[in-house]
Amino acid sequence: MLEDILTKQKSLFTTGAQSVLRGQESRFRRVVISDGNLVTNDRSEESGICARVYQNGAYGFASMAEYSEEAARKVIEKATKNAGYLDKFNAEKKKAYPGIPNSYITSPRMIIDFEQKRIIDLCKEIDAHVAKTYTDLISRTIVYREDTMEKVIVTSDASDGHVAYPRCILYVLLNKMSADGQPMELFKAFGGFGHIEDHFTDLTHVYEGVEELYKDLCAKANGVYADAGVKTVILHPEVAGMISHEAVGHTVEADLVLGGSVAGPNLGKQVASELVSIVDYAHTAFGTAAPLPVYIDDEGTPASDAVLIENGILKGYMNDRESAAHFGVDPVGNARGYAFSDEPLIRMRNTTVLPGKDKLEDMIASVDDGYYLLQTGNGQADLTGEFMFGINMGYEIKNGKLGRAILDTTVSGVAFDMLKTVDMVSDTVTWSANGTCGKKQFMAVSMGGPAIRCKIMIGGR
């Protein structure tokens, strides 16, 4: 656990400049067993300190790969110098952004480290189960990944804190030959916030999940190409969660709004069906801990929720302190950096579509000719709201009943157009806490949603 050696360095902050000092330790654990062969067996750690200084509208930033008082002094000095260097080139000066009352914020969990043997044994146990149970696979891969971080945050004019974000994820990937001799693959992820014993002491849920995965893979091995075109679909909560993150979330990040995103001219306007509300939760959602709780961000802003869309109306953006000042709102803790050497960017936390009143069975039964889209491997969206998601698993819906599985395909659309077609929303939110957003830097994020019925463009042959 990091010792707080930074608070006493506050005296080095330059008067009049807005300064943040952050110490961070990140740990990564990774084991990959491919067809019984251990192909990755890795432990890595990095730690260091960064300082950021805001002066007249520009930031100076410096980092060093060392967690010490001397390193803290050096990075403050260098960041201050860098801010001064840039100031010479900017004719237009900006005022300081509003201060935030000081408090000291901690998270309830710190990081527990485990021996690599525990991780390898877990992967070997699951691999042995898969090898013994499912004998007609071309290949199987078990991946265990931990990405945890601990941060000490000290500011000149906001809150301070000491927080930790432990996370572990286990992926099972199966590969099977299709009826026409093509390799078909599918994966499932388990785990989330916490450590190995939080999620994998009892493996019953993993084996049940792998059984579902295998059944879906067998169906996919006999799958058919989706019929390309605009279709009525039911999006599984995992896919709806990806929409809330990629297709809506990114367009309402204030840095992208300032870059010209479609959300800019639509604030306060109807951008979705009245059935759609989307919130970026900080640390508590629906009365319980959010999947990846964030208590304070890397600018010293205490974290609270950001309401993005309410009953179809675009209500607000996600900000850092500078953009919040620009838009005249309070920041709610969305500025985070991934590595100790990363400056904070505006990031999502736990972004979800809120639940509706429909039952999933009724939603499927309501579709005469469409698709039930279950799993997405990745997604991307654009400033224009144009989005794409890869669909790894899905089924036809014919006359209200699930039909044949479909082969890998892609769905796309324009977010604010597609969301206006939502006419049913299920009553249960399912979260996925294994997301890693790749906006300039990586960042652990969670996303969730109920199932939603909408019209969407689906690719095919």
Add this chain to the structure above:
Amino acid sequence: MANILEISDKVCEYMRSKENLKGDLTISETESNEITVKDGKFTLFRTLIDNEISIKVIKDNKYGTTKLNKCNEEAIIAAVDDAIRSAESADADECYDIAPGLEPAEYKLGVLEPDIDRLMERTKELSETIATRFKKIKLMEMYTKYHKGKSVFVNTNGTKDVKDFGYYEIFLEFAGNDGESSTGVMWSAAIFDSLDKDLITLGNIEKDLTDAERSLNPMKISDKFEGEILLTPSCVSMMLNIVTANTVSDSAIIEKTSVWLDKVGEQVASPLLTISSKPWDERIIDHEVHTEDGFRSEDYTLIDKGVLKCFATSLYASNKCGVNRAANSATDLIVEPGDTPYEDIIKGMKKGLIVGAVSAGRPGANGELAGVAKRSFYVENGEIKGAVIETMISGNLFDMLGNVKAVSKEQVCDGTMAVPYILVDKVTISGGN
């Protein structure tokens, strides 16, 4: 600053003192200075001082790796012990190995003394050029960077490579924007070793900016048809990365999911295609001097006139599967140019798209691709009709390799690759209406 040569010697000696252990160690010290411009204003100046220490151990044929950034002898020896404990938890596999010892070598590559003030001037100049010449470009973010470092690689068989390196880098994120509408986000990037030229001349920056302006007010395609797609060099690079990951990489060979498992020596692509990985090509700025396994890096050709020559496999995969070991582990893609000028390729297109990027789910081992065409333009009867939106392309990547109709005479070189435009036939294109 730590003496990394001395530390590497001591740690390697410590590794050699362990019974039945072989392994390697890389210690790197790096420093980056990075200038960020947003919408014409300088917003951030970063100085990043970092270390990276990578350790690989194979003890009693059991394998473990670790990384850290604490650069002192005590921390690194503790990390070696940690890696050994990790390895001892694993199963033995005789296929794990490291390279034999190489003759000690020292490399001094690129720009070792930066000129940050000149870089700042060049950055300011480019920002002003964009504001003046590209009035419908919103420069969301641009950074220029100087990155330098020193690394030492040693292994227990006696190799000791010392590499000093330095280079400049530029990245732009922008959109076409006329005040009323915006295109999607576009990027352009390059790494380079000289500040003698205007930055706009690097890589494909100028054309990318031009294409972004032309992408405003896109059209929708109303029908679905089988047509031609002209892939831009950056799109070719993206597609070939997917193809190689699915066919010639360690995982594809070890898991036997590659459709090219038994195709070495056979035609897998059009005879117009020759694809190589060449870390020593003069257009590549940051050269890989040894592979991840510790062999001296050499250039190699993966596909020669459409014929698969080898796999891009590591020493482990080579030992495990009885296949070749790739001559380098870099990703310095060189695709040989063709003999048709870019403009002539467009003139010869009947109906199709120029495709700058494809936003798609990552294709599986079978190569099926369906995605949204981004940074793309509709072409009919040899004429560019306009940018497109909500347009999908679909097909099979391996079929596409076989359906190459032309390769451009021009290559785009951005310091990491040299790649031409490639025209592919028989791809399904469908509009959203």
